[in-house]
Amino acid sequence: MTTQFPANFLWGVAQAGHQNEGDNIHSDIWFLENTVPSLFQERSGPGCQGYERWPDDLDIVAGLGLNALRFSVEWARIEPVRGQVSVDALDHYERVVDGCLQRGLAPIVTLNHFAAPSWFSAAGSWLADDAATLFAEQSDRVMQRFGDRIAAVVTLNEPNLEQLLQAGGKLPPHAEQLKIEMLAAAARAAGTERYFASNVLPAASQQEFQEAFTVAHRAAKAAIKTRRADVPVGVSIAISDEVAVAGGEESRDARRAAVYDHWLRVARDDDFIGVQNYERTLHGPDGEFLPEGPRNDMGSVIAPGSLAGAVRYAHDVSGVPVFVTEHGMQTDDDTNRAAFIPAALDLLAEEIAAGTPVLGYTHWTLMDNFEWIFGYGPKLGLLSVDRETFERTPKPSAAVYAASVAGYRNGAA
Numbered sequence: 001m002t003t004q005f006p007a008n009f010l011w012g013v014a015q016a017g018h019q020n021e022g023d024n025i026h027s028d029i030w031f032l033e034n035t036v037p038s039l040f041q042e043r044s045g046p047g048c049q050g051y052e053r054w055p056d057d058l059d060i061v062a063g064l065g066l067n068a069l070r071f072s073v074e075w076a077r078i079e080p081v082r083g084q085v086s087v088d089a090l091d092h093y094e095r096v097v098d099g100c101l102q103r104g105l106a107p108i109v110t111l112n113h114f115a116a117p118s119w120f121s122a123a124g125s126w127l128a129d130d131a132a133t134l135f136a137e138q139s140d141r142v143m144q145r146f147g148d149r150i151a152a153v154v155t156l157n158e159p160n161l162e163q164l165l166q167a168g169g170k171l172p173p174h175a176e177q178l179k180i181e182m183l184a185a186a187a188r189a190a191g192t193e194r195y196f197a198s199n200v201l202p203a204a205s206q207q208e209f210q211e212a213f214t215v216a217h218r219a220a221k222a223a224i225k226t227r228r229a230d231v232p233v234g235v236s237i238a239i240s241d242e243v244a245v246a247g248g249e250e251s252r253d254a255r256r257a258a259v260y261d262h263w264l265r266v267a268r269d270d271d272f273i274g275v276q277n278y279e280r281t282l283h284g285p286d287g288e289f290l291p292e293g294p295r296n297d298m299g300s301v302i303a304p305g306s307l308a309g310a311v312r313y314a315h316d317v318s319g320v321p322v323f324v325t326e327h328g329m330q331t332d333d334d335t336n337r338a339a340f341i342p343a344a345l346d347l348l349a350e351e352i353a354a355g356t357p358v359l360g361y362t363h364w365t366l367m368d369n370f371e372w373i374f375g376y377g378p379k380l381g382l383l384s385v386d387r388e389t390f391e392r393t394p395k396p397s398a399a400v401y402a403a404s405v406a407g408y409r410n411g412a413a
Helices: 028-033 050-063 089-102 118-122 131-149 159-169 173-189 202-225 249-259 259-271 306-318 332-351 395-412
Strands: 008-015 066-072 106-112 152-157 234-238 239-245 270-275 280-284 287-291 322-327 358-364 383-385 392-394
Touching: 008 106, 008 202, 008 395, 028 118, 028 173, 028 395, 050 089, 066 358, 089 106, 106 131, 106 280, 118 173, 131 306, 152 202, 152 270, 152 322, 159 202, 159 249, 202 234, 202 259, 234 322, 239 249, 239 287, 239 306, 239 392, 249 259, 249 287, 259 270, 259 306, 270 306, 306 322, 306 332, 332 358, 332 395, 383 395, 392 395
Parallel strands: 008 066, 008 358, 066 106, 106 152, 152 234, 234 270, 239 280, 270 322, 322 358
Antiparallel strands: 280 287, 383 392
């Protein structure tokens, strides 16, 4: 191994409750999945049965030689009805935290990975006057229960996702109208004036939500720090590696300003900035363009250096350390993933050697799961999951990732 990572580097995988656990029936996403019309291609249903199978899944993570797990605590499980806190749900997530520690895994907790309680979204979602207060209260109850045992906290997952999808034209042409119709139908079904969810926001509401997310992030961070001042806290954003060829600088800089820079400036007051990278975007004199080359199933050209580029830019603007909270490849061809992971990690190591501080890397994701509006079609996992039996089967890329981590840890500086 010619490259090195710091000795205290966190190596893990990332998961999200709604995508993995199954039967998150009190959440806004569940409500929208069952709304007619719905932008969601299928329902999450039992997910990967992660809520029940977590001990075995933690054994798999530890068996890969990893030392960290990023996962979300589902607010909709903890407070399914406003003002009614489920002790059983808090007990469950406390067991997961303790289970991580027993297996040598640092627990990295995400407080909101898109899904929120349906009552919260029916009452105005993040635009409600008391939204930040409610989120701070949820953050406090999580910290009070097991905050003394976690390694880091991500407040919000990808609050800029909609801007990135819209800027890059990643949604089908009809999606915006269907989104509006779905949210209107959901509001009628909930008996309220409006209904939103974090990752299905109307284009016209983006600025409002950015401001509201910012207030909520800061309120949550204050609540977390009140309980435990030393725990690292940050927000994770979706970030493509925006690269300009000659004449493309204006297009590149406009994309950065529209999608990333607000959150990178917010992060200047945080302990880290979470980077979630899956692709590189090229800009020329006429704007974004797609070069020739092998592509992943997102339609992007496979670019192992995209992670290092995104990390570099995130740190340059924010000035704080980076935590790679997600990185991976959507592909049905696991040989592509198996080649992609070590190539990307070698380039990340070079970026660290050049002086960019990176705290850890959690690969998205441990197993194929529910990918929001696209259902169970997209494959990003190191393991496949039988949709009938829920049996987990490691792909070759799982062994490649494990071997890469072992090599890096053995040669750690």
